[in-house]
Amino acid sequence: MSLLTLVHLTKQFGGLAAVNDCNLTIEAGEIHALIGPNGAGKTTLINQISGALRPTRGQILFDGHNITHLPQHQRVRLGLARTFQIINLFKSYTILENLELAVQARNGSSFRFWNPVRYEAHLREEAEQISELLGLTSRNHTVVAELSHGEQRQLEVGLALACKPKMLLLDEPMAGMGPEESEQMVELISNLRRSLSTASGNSAPKNPTLTILLVEHDMDAVFRLASRISVLVYGHVIASGLPEAIRANPDVHKAYLGDEGGRQR
Template identity: 55%
Template sequence: MTQPILQLRGLVKRFGALAATDELDLTIHAGEIHAIIGPNGAGKTTLIHQVSGALRPDSGLIVFDGHDVTRLCMHKRVERGLARSYQITNIFNGLSVRDNLALAVQARQGSSMRFWRPAVSDAALFHEADGIAQRIGLAARLEALAGKLSHGEQRRLEVGLALATQPKLLLLDEPMAGMGHDESDDLVPLIESLRPSVSVLLIEHDMDAVFRVADRISVLVAGRIIATGTPDEIRVNAEVKRGYLGDEVPA
């Protein structure tokens, strides 16, 4: 068993009387793709917000790569190797694919402004950007404006922006939202290709994709994890079928 890359212990986040996460415990192992599934309102996005640093838990502990990051701000978590994508695509629509990726690389490296030569001449910067484009399947679209890409291509680009930070753990919040079946099928191999160099915490409603790509699955209902296991274990779990999946369990 690999060492944990992320450990959540007793995580609580309340909004008034609603406990979005309720004494939640979760362990993500290094190199695995771990999916979180559950009904709408179960607390999945609130959980991602707390792990990423966008929300601070009311109580509990978040340990990332052996360090307590519970009170650490979002950009400091990114510097430690924790990156995320969003439900709503978050890219620079007016820039090319190459420039989007180059900016993300530049942000990781720190400012590369050099007053005696233009930033565009930084060959290493764009070489890395081109390599990421190859990895996410957009090498043929380097000069295309991001705003002109298809929805599926934009989601790929957003994954690329996260990969440019060289994460140890990538949080993917419904990466297949709004995609057709073919686009979802195209994204699954990209997510699979991240294993084992990048650990992935995946929030996703596409059950076919989840059961294809995940090493382990946790089921979140009303702010609590009711089951964690391999896809085969979750598929036959009576409590999960009764409380959430029902007839949606992929064959």
């Protein structure tokens, strides 16, 4: 069952088509990787899906809704959340405080003048659950500015998870990481679908159908994580399929993975 479908999606900037007649289907419950060379239009595509950019032409269908012209906050309410290439956190707040704010922003329960947020225990409980999922529990009270780059990346994923998404858009989550931090992120992403709670509370049911669209340049991580892979070149999907098929596709090798002899760059 498809969760996200892009139909002839196009984004032009003047005479440049950054995304060009793009057709793509993401199935519910899969980790779908989007790869391609620099300048291929991957972030432009993610920005259109999330609502940061309006398409020039085409449609975006999500979970039975035409969201092509919906603003970002309405897409989040429908279950579409994302992370960014550039980390955007409250650096002077702790991990737990960042997560509490994200939970609060989703449910709006604390936006009442005479009800101090510290008295709303469910915010703290849900934030602690997300932190545990991220593997950051021991750092809960550490100010974000003191975290490593990898820990900040993990926390940003946690802020997206606080939205309780059906689909998570991850835009280069391993950018700037060393090997050890990249491995931790791979483990986190691989565990998300079977570990994420769909509701607050320790007895909350698990969500095995979280769908992830992953944009990433680390090919080792992509081939370890992805259920399916799509390749974007000059704003157009040139191939989409199982990792083994993408790895063996001569057009993909020529355009991105390596030369026609199969030597990977």
